Amino acid sequence: MNQKVARALTIAGSDSGGGAGIQADLKTFQELHVYGMSAITAITVQNTLGVHGIQEIRPDIVASQIEAVTTDIGVDAVKTGMISNIKIMEAIASLVKKYKLSNLVIDPVMISKSGHALLKEDARLALKELLIPLAMVITPNLPEAEVLVGHSLDNMAARKEAAQYLRDLGAKHVVIKGGHLSDQENADDLFYNGNEFTLLSSPRFHTQHTHGTGCTFSAAITAYLAKGEAPDIAVQRAKNYITDAIRYPLNIGQGHGPTNHWAHRLQEEQNEK
Numbered sequence: 262m263n264q265k266v267a268r269a270l271t272i273a274g275s276d277s278g279g280g281a282g283i284q285a286d287l288k289t290f291q292e293l294h295v296y297g298m299s300a301i302t303a304i305t306v307q308n309t310l311g312v313h314g315i316q317e318i319r320p321d322i323v324a325s326q327i328e329a330v331t332t333d334i335g336v337d338a339v340k341t342g343m344i345s346n347i348k349i350m351e352a353i354a355s356l357v358k359k360y361k362l363s364n365l366v367i368d369p370v371m372i373s374k375s376g377h378a379l380l381k382e383d384a385r386l387a388l389k390e391l392l393i394p395l396a397m398v399i400t401p402n403l404p405e406a407e408v409l410v411g412h413s414l415d416n417m418a419a420r421k422e423a424a425q426y427l428r429d430l431g432a433k434h435v436v437i438k439g440g441h442l443s444d445q446e447n448a449d450d451l452f453y454n455g456n457e458f459t460l461l462s463s464p465r466f467h468t469q470h471t472h473g474t475g476c477t478f479s480a481a482i483t484a485y486l487a488k489g490e491a492p493d494i495a496v497q498r499a500k501n502y503i504t505d506a507i508r509y510p511l512n513i514g515q516g517h518g519p520t521n522h523w524a525h526r527l528q529e530e531q532n533e534k
């Protein structure tokens with residue numbers, strides 16, 4: 262077997278509960294047959310009930326992790342998740358430029374579903390100035406998009422303008438995720454590639470097990486980019502992956518449980534029987 266292996270790096274926080282962050286990203290890479298690597302930005306003490314503590318990692322240690330894997334193994338695509346402070350953001354931005362990591366997916370994580378701040382307020386501007394201009398794809402959820410543009414986005418026209426604003430900051434493709442529009446029948450994400458807007462649509466499932474959905478979705482986009490898919494295809498395939506992962510919950514923990522990374526295999530397994 263002498264097949265070329267696609268390689269993806271996640272730069273994010275660790276979730277001890279295994280549902281979000283680095284753990285969700287590596288599970289997703291593995292499921293999609295992509296070799297996964299990590300640079301940990303923070304260790305969170307976390308379970309399905311919430312975030313109970315955070316230890317940020319020293320910026321030079323974050324940088325060294327990225328250098329170590331980039332210079333030895335190589336990286337076909339990279340994603341960022343929780344980056345809590347400006348110094349870590351600066352370190353990441355300078356290495357993305359140095360190593361020309363062009364397949365960059367930015368999930369601008371700000372607040373956990375359990376309500377805990379994962380990005381310091383003074384780092385929001387740095388996110389816009391340093392990282393968003395480097396993005397191949399940026400995947401804010403609705404509250405994150407509202408913070409980035411500075412006003413509410415309560416209708417489709419406003420969301421389209423927001424996507425254009427993020428394009429103007431330098432992100433080549435934008436997905437404004439619709440998971441938080443809980444009064445809508447579908448879970449529709451607005452995708453913009455600079456030419457046209459499309460909806461990535463799925464049914465909305467009534468479940469409390471949505472911890473880590475954003476991490477899993479952006480990791481799946483990263484995996485498909487690593488395998489050489491074009492961004493327009495990568496986002497649609499990632500939407501299919503996250504939809505199945507929410508559709509068949511694992512019912513783990515007492516609070517907001519994780520998504521099901523095996524779900525996309527259920528159909529295959531049924532077909533084999």
Ligand SMILES: Nc1ncnc2c1ncn2[C@@H]1O[C@H](COP(=O)(O)OP(=O)(O)O)[C@@H](O)[C@H]1O
Binds near residue numbers: 476
């Ligand atoms: N209840 C749900 N049913 C179906 N899809 C959902 C649901 N909640 C979120 N999603 C989908 O999961 C992905 C992540 O979205 P979201 O939960 O908004 O992100 P985040 O975790 O960043 O808050 C999106 O594709 C969104 O449409």
Ligand SMILES: Cc1ncc(COP(=O)(O)O)c(N)n1
Binds near residue numbers: 307370374375
């Ligand atoms: C380390 C880490 N990264 C990201 C999230 C966001 O995920 P969610 O919004 O589903 O809580 C999280 N809770 N923890």
